[in-house]
Amino acid sequence: DADVTQTPRNRITKTGKRIMLECSQTKGHDRMYWYRQDPGLGLRLIYYSFDVKDINKGEISDGYSVSRQAQAKFSLSLESAIPNQTALYFCATSDPQGRAGGDTQYFGPGTRLTVL
Amino acid sequence: SQKIEQNSEALNIQEGKTATLTCNYTNYSPAYLQWYRQDPGRGPVFLLLIRENEKEKRKERLKVTFDTTLKQSLFHITASQPADSATYLCARAGRDDKIIFGKGTRLHILP
Numbered sequence: 001d002a003d004v005t006q007t008p009r010n011r012i013t014k015t016g017k018r019i020m021l022e023c024s025q026t027k028g029h030d031r032m033y034w035y036r037q038d039p040g041l042g043l044r045l046i047y048y049s050f051d052v053k054d055i056n057k058g059e060i061s062d063g064y065s066v067s068r069q070a071q072a073k074f075s076l077s078l079e080s081a082i083p084n085q086t087a088l089y090f091c092a093t094s095d096p097q098g099r100a101g102g103d104t105q106y107f108g109p110g111t112r113l114t115v116l
Numbered sequence: 117s118q119k120i121e122q123n124s125e126a127l128n129i130q131e132g133k134t135a136t137l138t139c140n141y142t143n144y145s146p147a148y149l150q151w152y153r154q155d156p157g158r159g160p161v162f163l164l165l166i167r168e169n170e171k172e173k174r175k176e177r178l179k180v181t182f183d184t185t186l187k188q189s190l191f192h193i194t195a196s197q198p199a200d201s202a203t204y205l206c207a208r209a210g211r212d213d214k215i216i217f218g219k220g221t222r223l224h225i226l227p
């Protein structure tokens with residue numbers, strides 16, 4: 001089974017709709033992240049959480065909100081989706097004390113979101 | 117601000133040759149640099165980490181260098197194969213424990 005899972009994998013929605021993307025992990029990591037990836041812009045950090053009670057804005061948090069329901073679950077919401085939020089969204093986890101060293105990121109498979 | 121730049125958007129290399137990808141950073145030297153591989157439609161996968169006090173790190177056909185004078189990391193794939201074709205992302209340790217990613221280089225290994 002995958003260590004980091006995301007649902008849904010693909011979603012098409014309309015402008016103004018509320019959307020929730022969910023992320024679950026079995027790695028036992030405290031740190032979780034949401035990124036979006038756009039062609040030519042690379043990975044950009046939306047929100048991150050270093051433990052259940054810690055939520056922080058990233059580089060591009062406007063228009064998004066998050067909820068850390070448990071150590072293993074981190075959800076991203078688009079309160080009122082707009083077309084320029086069409087992108088590939090990735091959840092990631094990390095453990096700064098892990099064997100890989102640094103704060104190595106472990107990514108989920110991604111959610112492709114299209115806002116019409 | 118802390119930036120990380122991968123100069124080439126795309127790189128074509130003949131099979132069997134060594135592919136070399138470049139990553140440059142600005143501002144202070146990060147405590148470490150990382151390289152990830154990303155296949156189309158998939159999440160990035162961690163490959164290697166190199167610390168500021170390390171000049172070189174190897175893993176099988178992969179080699180990474182860290183030059184604090186040039187503010188640069190080089191990522192080499194020796195004896196390249198078509199299966200090595202992917203996008204490779206460089207990342208630096210930033211302040212506040214966040215990782216900052218470059219935009220990536222698409223590598224095509226031509227048979």
